[in-house]
Amino acid sequence: MQESHAVKKTMMIRTCRWSVGLHILSVILSSLHGCSARDTITMKSSIVDGQTLVSAENSFELGFFGPSRSSNVKRYVGIWYTSNPQTIVWVANRATPLSDKSGVLKIADGCLKLSDKKGKVYWYKERQYKRLNIMAKLNDTGNLILYDVDGLKRKLWQSFEHPTDTFLFGMKNDENLVLTSWTSEDDPAPGNFTFKQDPQANRLVVMNRSITCWRSWRESGKMFELVKSLTIKEDDTQVQKNERIVMNFTGELQYWKFDWGMKDWSLRWWEPKDRCSRYNYCGNFGSCNINSTLPCKCLPGFKPKISEKWNAGKFEDGCSRTSTSYGTDLLSLKRMKLEYPETSYIINNEEACREECLKTSQCQAYTVNASNTDRQLSCLTWTEELKSIQEDQDDGYDLYVRVPVSDIAPTLRSCLTCGTNFVPYPLSTGPNYGDPVYYSFDCDMDTGQLSFMTPSGNYTVTHVDPTASIFDIEMQAKEPVNCHAMHSLGSKILQLNRSSPFNVTSSCSSNFTNDSPLKSTIEVKITWKPPLEPTCNSSADCKEWPHSTCNITGTGQKRSL
Incomplete structure (x- = not known):
C-alpha cells in the first residue's frame, strides 16, 4: 500500500510539473506571438534584424531581408506579403544596404531612422518632428505611416507616397507617382526603368532613363484602366490586397494577381507586350506588324530615312516621304493604331474631317472616331509625324494619310496599294493592273x-x-x-x-x-521572275514605255515592243 501510494504521489508530482511546464510554455509562446505580431514602432520601441511588424489582419509584414541569390551580405528593410515573403513591395534603404545584421529601425531625433550598431545611419525619413509624439504603423494595405499620436493621428509621412517598384491598392495615381525598377532580380537598388504619368498628354509612360519605351493610348487601354481601378479611397472596405502593378527590371510594366487555386502569383497583363507595343518601334511613318518576322515597313509613299540601318534591322530612324508634296490624294489604311494627336474636335460627318485635313497645309493624316456614349463623331488630324504605328489591330481604326498617288502607283498599270502593302509592277491584283x-x-x-x-x-x-x-x-x-x-x-x-x-x-x-x-x-x-514587255491593247497603252509600240508577239499576245 505504501509502495502504491508512493507511485501515485510521484505521478501526481510529474503531472503537476507537466501542467506547470505547459502553462509556462503557453505563456512564453503567447508572449512571443504578441511581440512578433505588433504593427507599430513607438518612441520607446524598435525592431532589429530578425524581428518584424505584422499588419492587424496579417496581410503585410515589415522587417529586414537579404536577396536570396546574392553572395554578399546585404540587408534591407522592406515590406512584403506575409503569405509570400519573397514578394517585396517596398524597400526603405534600396540604395544603401547594411553590410551585416546589426540594423535597427527606430524613431530617434524626431524621425524614423535605420542605423547599424555603430550608429551609422543608412536611411531616415527626411523631415524631423522633434517636438511631437510620433509612431510608425504598418496597416493592412501595405502602407507604413508615420503618425502624430497627440494630433488625432495626423499623418506626417507614408510609404505610399514614396513607392519603390510596386503600385498597390490605395496609392494615388497622379503626376507625383513614380515607380523605379530594381537593378536586377536580386538587387533592389534603383534600376534603369521608371513608370509614371505624363500629365500633359494624360498618358502612362515607361522610361529607360531619358528614352520612352512605352506609352499608353491616352485615357484608354488595359493598363490605364488597371492603374485607375487600383486607386481607391482609404476608407474603402473592399480593399483588394492580392493585386499589384510592378515596374520590372526587364522594362515591363506588369500586373500581377494572386491565384488562390494555384496559391501563387499569376502574371495577367504586361506592357510593352511585344516589340510593336514599344514606343515608336519602327520610327516615324514606319508601320509595325507583330505577325511578321520582319516587323517594320514604311507606309506606301514613304522610304527609309537611312536605308543601311533599316536593312540591318535598326528601325528607330523611321521613314520619310518619297516626295516633298503632301498632295490631295488620300491613302486608305484599315485596322490601324498609332499615337493620338493632342487635339480633336466634334464634326457632323466624315467628309467634314476630310475637308479640314486637305485645307490644312501641314495635315499629314486624319481619322474619325465615334463616341461610345453620345454617338458623336470626333475628327482627329495629325500635323506632326505619325508615331507608334501598328497595323492589323482588332481595335484599330480607318486611317487616311495624305500621299500623292504618283508615289504609290507610278504607272497606269501599277496596282493600287493594299493596306500598308505596296504592290509593284508586274504583280497583279486584278485584270486591269500589273501583268x-x-x-x-x-x-x-x-x-x-x-x-x-x-x-x-x-x-x-x-x-x-x-x-x-x-x-x-x-x-x-x-x-x-x-x-x-x-x-x-x-x-x-x-x-x-x-x-x-x-x-x-x-x-x-x-x-x-x-x-x-x-x-x-x-x-x-x-x-x-522579271516580266516580259508590258501587255497592251493599243499604242496608247505604251506611252509609259518610250520608243515602243503595241505589237503582236509570237504567242499571239499584244505587248509594248
Whole structure:
C-alpha cells in the first residue's frame, strides 16, 4: 500500500510539473506571438534584424531581408506579403544596404531612422518632428505611416507616397507617382526603368532613363484602366490586397494577381507586350506588324530615312516621304493604331474631317472616331509625324494619310496599294493592273490584307520588297521547322507549277540562322521572275514605255515592243 501510494504521489508530482511546464510554455509562446505580431514602432520601441511588424489582419509584414541569390551580405528593410515573403513591395534603404545584421529601425531625433550598431545611419525619413509624439504603423494595405499620436493621428509621412517598384491598392495615381525598377532580380537598388504619368498628354509612360519605351493610348487601354481601378479611397472596405502593378527590371510594366487555386502569383497583363507595343518601334511613318518576322515597313509613299540601318534591322530612324508634296490624294489604311494627336474636335460627318485635313497645309493624316456614349463623331488630324504605328489591330481604326498617288502607283498599270502593302509592277491584283501572268494576288479592301493565291489556298502576304523582287507569305507548319527545310516544305505545300513566274527561295528571314527552329507559323520567301514587255491593247497603252509600240508577239499576245 505504501509502495502504491508512493507511485501515485510521484505521478501526481510529474503531472503537476507537466501542467506547470505547459502553462509556462503557453505563456512564453503567447508572449512571443504578441511581440512578433505588433504593427507599430513607438518612441520607446524598435525592431532589429530578425524581428518584424505584422499588419492587424496579417496581410503585410515589415522587417529586414537579404536577396536570396546574392553572395554578399546585404540587408534591407522592406515590406512584403506575409503569405509570400519573397514578394517585396517596398524597400526603405534600396540604395544603401547594411553590410551585416546589426540594423535597427527606430524613431530617434524626431524621425524614423535605420542605423547599424555603430550608429551609422543608412536611411531616415527626411523631415524631423522633434517636438511631437510620433509612431510608425504598418496597416493592412501595405502602407507604413508615420503618425502624430497627440494630433488625432495626423499623418506626417507614408510609404505610399514614396513607392519603390510596386503600385498597390490605395496609392494615388497622379503626376507625383513614380515607380523605379530594381537593378536586377536580386538587387533592389534603383534600376534603369521608371513608370509614371505624363500629365500633359494624360498618358502612362515607361522610361529607360531619358528614352520612352512605352506609352499608353491616352485615357484608354488595359493598363490605364488597371492603374485607375487600383486607386481607391482609404476608407474603402473592399480593399483588394492580392493585386499589384510592378515596374520590372526587364522594362515591363506588369500586373500581377494572386491565384488562390494555384496559391501563387499569376502574371495577367504586361506592357510593352511585344516589340510593336514599344514606343515608336519602327520610327516615324514606319508601320509595325507583330505577325511578321520582319516587323517594320514604311507606309506606301514613304522610304527609309537611312536605308543601311533599316536593312540591318535598326528601325528607330523611321521613314520619310518619297516626295516633298503632301498632295490631295488620300491613302486608305484599315485596322490601324498609332499615337493620338493632342487635339480633336466634334464634326457632323466624315467628309467634314476630310475637308479640314486637305485645307490644312501641314495635315499629314486624319481619322474619325465615334463616341461610345453620345454617338458623336470626333475628327482627329495629325500635323506632326505619325508615331507608334501598328497595323492589323482588332481595335484599330480607318486611317487616311495624305500621299500623292504618283508615289504609290507610278504607272497606269501599277496596282493600287493594299493596306500598308505596296504592290509593284508586274504583280497583279486584278485584270486591269500589273501583268496578267502575275495575277496571283487578292486585296481585301475591308481589312487591307494582301493574299497570295495558289492551287493549295490563299496565304497572307506580310512583306513585299520591290527592289529584290521578293515577297514573304505566312504559312502554318504542323511542327517547328528550320530554315534548311523551309524550301522543300514551301514548294510542296504551295504546288507552284513550272510555268509560274514565282519560286520559293531557301533563304530565311534575317531574324533567323540556317539552323534556328521556327515556330509553327513561319514566313516563306518567294521571288518573282522579271516580266516580259508590258501587255497592251493599243499604242496608247505604251506611252509609259518610250520608243515602243503595241505589237503582236509570237504567242499571239499584244505587248509594248
